[in-house]
Amino acid sequence: xxxxxxxxxxxxxxxxxxxxxxxxxxxxxxxxxxxxxxxxxxxxxxxxxxxxxxxxxxxxxxxxxxxxxxxxxxxxxxxxxxxxxxxxxxxxxxxxxxxxxxxxxxxxxxxxxxxxxxxxxxxxxxxxxxxxxxxxxxxxxxxxxxxxxxxxxxxxxxxxxxxxxxxxxxxxxxxxxxxxxxxxxxxxxxxxxxxxxxxxxxxxxxxxxxxxxxxxxxxxxxxxxxxxxxxxxxxxxxxxxxxxxxxxxxxxxxxxxxxxxxxxxxxxx
Amino acid sequence: xxxxxxxxxxxxxxxxxxxxxxxxxxxxxxxxxxxxxxxxxxxxxxxxxxxxxxxxxxxxxxxxxxxxxxxxxxxxxxxxxxxxxxxxxxxxxxxxxxxxxxxxxxxxxxxxxxxxxxxxxxxxxxxxxxxxxxxxxxxxxxxxxxxxxxxxxxxxxxxxxxxxxxxxxxxxxxxxxxxxxxxxxxxxxxxxxxxxxxxxxxxxxxxxxxxxxxxxxxxxxxxxxxxxxxxxxxxxxxxxxxxxxxxxxxxxxxxxxxxxxxxxxxxxxxxxxxxxxxxxxxxxxxxxxxxxxxxxxx
Amino acid sequence: xxxxxxxxxxxxxxxxxxxxxxxxxxxxxxxxxxxxxxxxxxxxxxxxxxxxxxxxxxxxxxxxxxxxxxxxxxxxxxxxxxxxxxxxxxxxxxxxxxxxxxxxxxxxxxxxxxxxxxxxxxxxxxxxxxxxxxxxxxxxxxxxxxxxxxxxxxxxxxxxxxxxxxxxxxxxxxxxxxxxxxxxxxxxxxxxxxxxxxxxxxxxxxxxxxxxxxxxxxxxxxxxxxxxxxxxxxxxxxxxxxxxxxxxxxxxxxxxxxxxxxxxx
Numbered sequence: 001x002x003x004x005x006x007x008x009x010x011x012x013x014x015x016x017x018x019x020x021x022x023x024x025x026x027x028x029x030x031x032x033x034x035x036x037x038x039x040x041x042x043x044x045x046x047x048x049x050x051x052x053x054x055x056x057x058x059x060x061x062x063x064x065x066x067x068x069x070x071x072x073x074x075x076x077x078x079x080x081x082x083x084x085x086x087x088x089x090x091x092x093x094x095x096x097x098x099x100x101x102x103x104x105x106x107x108x109x110x111x112x113x114x115x116x117x118x119x120x121x122x123x124x125x126x127x128x129x130x131x132x133x134x135x136x137x138x139x140x141x142x143x144x145x146x147x148x149x150x151x152x153x154x155x156x157x158x159x160x161x162x163x164x165x166x167x168x169x170x171x172x173x174x175x176x177x178x179x180x181x182x183x184x185x186x187x188x189x190x191x192x193x194x195x196x197x198x199x200x201x202x203x204x205x206x207x208x209x210x211x212x213x214x215x216x217x218x219x220x221x222x223x224x225x226x227x228x229x230x231x232x233x234x235x236x237x238x239x240x241x242x243x244x245x246x247x248x249x250x251x252x253x254x255x256x257x258x259x260x261x262x263x264x265x266x267x268x269x
Numbered sequence: 270x271x272x273x274x275x276x277x278x279x280x281x282x283x284x285x286x287x288x289x290x291x292x293x294x295x296x297x298x299x300x301x302x303x304x305x306x307x308x309x310x311x312x313x314x315x316x317x318x319x320x321x322x323x324x325x326x327x328x329x330x331x332x333x334x335x336x337x338x339x340x341x342x343x344x345x346x347x348x349x350x351x352x353x354x355x356x357x358x359x360x361x362x363x364x365x366x367x368x369x370x371x372x373x374x375x376x377x378x379x380x381x382x383x384x385x386x387x388x389x390x391x392x393x394x395x396x397x398x399x400x401x402x403x404x405x406x407x408x409x410x411x412x413x414x415x416x417x418x419x420x421x422x423x424x425x426x427x428x429x430x431x432x433x434x435x436x437x438x439x440x441x442x443x444x445x446x447x448x449x450x451x452x453x454x455x456x457x458x459x460x461x462x463x464x465x466x467x468x469x470x471x472x473x474x475x476x477x478x479x480x481x482x483x484x485x486x487x488x489x490x491x492x493x494x495x496x497x498x499x500x501x502x503x504x505x506x507x508x509x510x511x512x513x514x515x516x517x518x519x520x521x522x523x524x525x526x527x528x529x530x531x532x533x534x535x536x537x538x539x540x541x542x543x544x545x546x547x548x549x550x551x552x553x554x555x556x557x558x559x560x561x562x563x564x565x566x567x
Numbered sequence: 568x569x570x571x572x573x574x575x576x577x578x579x580x581x582x583x584x585x586x587x588x589x590x591x592x593x594x595x596x597x598x599x600x601x602x603x604x605x606x607x608x609x610x611x612x613x614x615x616x617x618x619x620x621x622x623x624x625x626x627x628x629x630x631x632x633x634x635x636x637x638x639x640x641x642x643x644x645x646x647x648x649x650x651x652x653x654x655x656x657x658x659x660x661x662x663x664x665x666x667x668x669x670x671x672x673x674x675x676x677x678x679x680x681x682x683x684x685x686x687x688x689x690x691x692x693x694x695x696x697x698x699x700x701x702x703x704x705x706x707x708x709x710x711x712x713x714x715x716x717x718x719x720x721x722x723x724x725x726x727x728x729x730x731x732x733x734x735x736x737x738x739x740x741x742x743x744x745x746x747x748x749x750x751x752x753x754x755x756x757x758x759x760x761x762x763x764x765x766x767x768x769x770x771x772x773x774x775x776x777x778x779x780x781x782x783x784x785x786x787x788x789x790x791x792x793x794x795x796x797x798x799x800x801x802x803x804x805x806x807x808x809x810x811x812x813x814x815x816x817x818x819x820x821x822x823x824x825x826x827x828x829x830x831x832x
Contacts, residue, residue: 093457103473115462118463250757
């Protein structure tokens with residue numbers, strides 16, 4: 001489904017006059033992994049570990065400094081803008097902050113409809129019908145069709161973002177910290193929705209999160225990222241409950257400390 | 270935080286468009302309303318006024334040279350006995366028209382340049398910004414002198430000169446806004462949702478730039494009117510045969526020494542009132558779109 | 568229980584008078600904090616818990632204000648105090664830390680200097696003595712290399728370190744109560760765990776009483792002795808942590824607890 005090969009991204013902070021390079025920051029360094037069709041692949045790391053950069057590289061919003069990204073066997077680095085745009089029918093993203101992810105001046109319905117307008121030749125009535133279906137699928141009331149983003153709660157907005165992302169029935173969905181700005185009780189609802197949609201739409205997920213409990217809930221395989229590099233990768237059980245890398249161990253120890261949870265301790269012995 | 274929650278619960282009311290909310294808020298803003306009222310008055314006076322007053326702005330009357338304000342000439346007459354009130358109202362047409370058209374032109378050029386450079390790749394963006402800085406450094410007077418080469422002064426030429434002299438500020442603002450928006454998730458989301466560059470610009474970028482833009486444009490119209498007056502006063506502006514506020518001022522300068530104070534006072538008042546109204550409206554809009562004062566947007 | 572509370576909130580109502588109408592952010596809250604206890608207040612965004620924190624510190628700005636109710640502390644009813652009265656309490660007797668630690672510091676001065684300045688404004692110390700005490704304050708919050716950190720600017724520290732430093736600042740004047748509003752929400756999970764351990768340690772070693780306001784059940788479960796669950800401006804359930812979080816009686820608490828993600832299911 002998706003393969004990432006030696007992917008690196010270096011940012012230059014540019015000096016004032018004709019861009020003499022001052023600093024380089026390596027956000028992603030030599031990252032390789034494969035995501036299989038139908039799986040939920042978790043990417044764990046703290047803020048600043050390069051996970052969001054990785055997400056943007058994968059959906060082609062940014063170009064890598066080195067390395068390649070393959071989606072369904074196609075190297076997206078070789079694609080023209082037009083071909084890349086066509087590929088977007090299959091690869092969509094949901095962002096972390098639902099408060100900035102919807103155009104504040106567009107009604108919810110219009111936002112969800114946007115990909116249909118851009119990619120399909122459907123008539124207005126058919127698009128409206130599909131938007132209503134999508135609203136239903138993500139558990140939003142019909143009357144929110146004409147509401148504006150600022151009138152919705154965080155959870156509702158995130159549902160709208162998800163509806164927009166699945167409007168074209170993509171195969172692959174990148175979820176970049178989609179629940180971290182939501183209340184805990186809303187988090188579970190949204191995660192539950194994502195789990196359902198995975199079944200219903202046959203989705204493959206790249207699920208990025210800093211929260212191990214969230215990743216544990218949804219993902220089949222997990223990669224742990226630290227300062228731009230993947231330090232551990234494997235099945236959910238092994239990585240979370242028998243972590244080999246000290247960083248993963250520290251993350252798990254801290255997470256289970258708060259949960260007074262014995263699952264991790266059991267795995268350790 | 271608590272405020273937001275209560276609003277969220279209040280979902281049964283009819284969803285309001287965020288733009289309508291700004292408009293409603295604008296009508297509650299006192300100084301902005303004063304400015305708007307002043308502007309409407311000026312526009313009405315200068316469009317309908319001349320036909321009501323009943324004098325011809327070019328009709329000379331040698332028997333009434335430098336007549337002081339009286340019942341037949343409310344604001345007095347000038348050195349050729351032309352009715353000042355009539356000329357002032359006609360001048361309003363010219364000055365407002367030049368200000369509006371020039372700013373419109375500056376807005377179109379500025380937005381196009383700003384949005385283009387804001388969306389352009391880095392290697393193109395920097396030269397474009399440096400070119401903008403260079404253009405900003407050209408004095409208006411130089412532009413005017415160069416324009417003299419292209420024939421007689423005319424209203425259209427005045428609009429072109431002022432427009433060309435004032436689009437850089439708008440371009441700079443448009444570019445900053447554009448770059449800010451390009452970083453926003455909803456614009457990235459639109460790109461991922463397959464929006465073409467045209468759709469991106471017209472559906473997402475420009476509408477979201479509208480609020481800050483309208484402030485700059487409003488204040489810009491005032492500035493353009495000032496510039497027109499200055500240039501006309503120096504005889505570099507609209508043809509001296511056409512009454513504009515600047516021309517009237519220029520005319521009056523020699524007369525005021527002879528005691529005809531009204532020839533300078535009234536055009537001066539008109540210019541001050543117009544620019545003041547524009548600035549009040551602009552300030553009001555600025556208050557309303559200040560993120561600290563609004564509940565909408567990000 | 569025969570203990571008398573150190574701080575006692577009774578029927579507190581804090582309202583916002585906004586253009587959209589009256590908002591009852593805190594709507595009749597009663598709470599007792601006992602000496603040496605950690606009281607956790609949990610609630611989701613919009614429950615009014617932050618408004619409660621601001622009310623307890625006299626930091627509620629218009630259009631918000633305390634409408635009714637009392638806050639008894641050391642024989643004084645805090646809502647009746649004027650700003651000068653609050654100055655004697657806030658920081659000195661009731662310390663505070665907030666979600667974003669950068670907010671506690673002036674970005675253009677060093678951490679050590681700021682703690683030492685705070686000490687000198689409240690006590691007559693020489694600069695040298697104050698600097699020394701600031702260093703001790705930093706060491707007390709288990710700051711690694713306190714001497715190093717003393718010379719650092721806030722932006723040079725990680726968020727976790729910075730929150731530690733703001734705790735050092737808050738504790739430098741020996742307050743008897745610490746109020747922490749979402750103290751771990753902006754931190755990474757490892758720093759969160761370190762912070763939680765630090766709270767427990769401070770409670771033991773210094774007999775510090777704390778009110779920890781958080782959306783995070785995990786944090787509250789780990790360190791609090793008692794828990795109050797806040798919803799829509801009201802306390803819906805209050806009691807010993809174990810009882811409230813393991814066997815919640817109120818449906819809202821039950822919902823909160825059941826929506827918590829755990830590693831073992």
